[in-house]
Amino acid sequence: MAKERLGFIGVGRMGDPMARNLLTAGFELTIYDTSAAAIQPLKALGAQVAKSPLEVASAAEVVIVSLPTPAIVQKVALEISSGPSSGSKMKIFIDVSTTGPKVAGEVAAALAAKGITAVDAPVSGGVGGARKGTLAVMLACPRDLVERVRPVLEPIGKIFFLGEHPGSGQLMKLANNMLSAAALAVTSEVMVMGVKGGLDPKVMLDVINSGTGRNSASVDKFPKAILPRTFDFGFAIGLLLKDVKLCTDEAAGLGVPMICGNAIRELLAITSLRQGSDADFTTIVKTVEEWAGVEVKG
Numbered sequence: 001m002a003k004e005r006l007g008f009i010g011v012g013r014m015g016d017p018m019a020r021n022l023l024t025a026g027f028e029l030t031i032y033d034t035s036a037a038a039i040q041p042l043k044a045l046g047a048q049v050a051k052s053p054l055e056v057a058s059a060a061e062v063v064i065v066s067l068p069t070p071a072i073v074q075k076v077a078l079e080i081s082s083g084p085s086s087g088s089k090m091k092i093f094i095d096v097s098t099t100g101p102k103v104a105g106e107v108a109a110a111l112a113a114k115g116i117t118a119v120d121a122p123v124s125g126g127v128g129g130a131r132k133g134t135l136a137v138m139l140a141c142p143r144d145l146v147e148r149v150r151p152v153l154e155p156i157g158k159i160f161f162l163g164e165h166p167g168s169g170q171l172m173k174l175a176n177n178m179l180s181a182a183a184l185a186v187t188s189e190v191m192v193m194g195v196k197g198g199l200d201p202k203v204m205l206d207v208i209n210s211g212t213g214r215n216s217a218s219v220d221k222f223p224k225a226i227l228p229r230t231f232d233f234g235f236a237i238g239l240l241l242k243d244v245k246l247c248t249d250e251a252a253g254l255g256v257p258m259i260c261g262n263a264i265r266e267l268l269a270i271t272s273l274r275q276g277s278d279a280d281f282t283t284i285v286k287t288v289e290e291w292a293g294v295e296v297k298g
């Protein structure tokens with residue numbers, strides 16, 4: 001027997017594989033995305049296609065959104081909350097995008113005025129983790145909703161409860177993504193240094209991954225998307241820059257120094273300008289390579 005119908009808004013690099021896992025788990029889906037190309041593969045798998053976020057809200061009690069920027073999440077939440085409550089089935093808005101704690105709080109307040117509860121649930125693990133259903137899901141919501149949303153989030157990944165405060169999941173996610181960006185930035189610098197000094201990049205990765213320098217860039221990003229020069233790991237540099245900016249702004253607001261974090265933010269900003277904000281985040285190595293005059297390739 002089919003499980004309940006869910007809404008899903010934003011079926012891009014992350015949303016598409018998450019939505020597929022929900023279909024596989026037996027949920028019915030009503031989806032919406034501004035890109036016809038993003039919608040097509042899920043429509044072929046049986047998802048119903050809505051013409052607007054409001055139409056999604058009138059089809060399902062639980063709606064998941066995976067949208068690129070905080071501004072777009074706010075726009076979609078506003079569109080939903082400005083519609084007539086009478087036509088809406090939606091009671092729970094699960095945001096799996098990265099928007100930062102401030103926007104999570106604003107969205108929660110706007111939706112609460114319409115009787116909708118916002119569930120803050122950003123994810124980590126990349127497109128690979130989204131495909132495998134092994135994302136880390138950083139959940140913050142009223143405690144009595146945890147069991148209600150658990151079956152919806154379990155096909156997506158492993159749930160970590162961060163507390164009831166809207167934005168706690170986002171704070172955790174910003175901490176995680178700063179670390180992921182730092183690993184990629186500093187691994188880029190040391191790999192370019194090694195290659196310019198005459199080391200073989202494959203041997204370098206073998207050593208790093210057997211030693212204490214091991215990190216998510218040396219284990220995954222360099223072997224899969226940088227050494228083969230495919231630069232297709234699946235996350236836009238503009239979106240990583242957005243996450244790192246949210247993190248340094250949050251730290252500044254809390255009175256916490258982020259000396260290294262701000263240096264990484266600059267390296268990402270330069271890469272986004274030079275490569276274009278849609279370029280894959282692994283192109284960060286190109287900024288270092290162009291400066292040094294060597295390429296890291298396998």
Ligand code: NAD
Pocket residue numbers: 009010011012013014015032033034035038066067068069072076096097098099123124125126127234235236239243
């Ligand atoms: P993406 O750009 O591939 O997907 C976003 C989708 O939203 C696109 O299909 C786009 O057409 C759609 N969209 C844009 N505006 C819309 C609107 N107004 N209404 C409906 N649909 C709209 O981005 P992504 O990489 O899937 O990232 C989505 C979110 O997840 C971001 O907040 C990102 O920071 C976060 N995230 C990404 C990754 C990753 O590795 N790609 C990992 C974890 C978290």
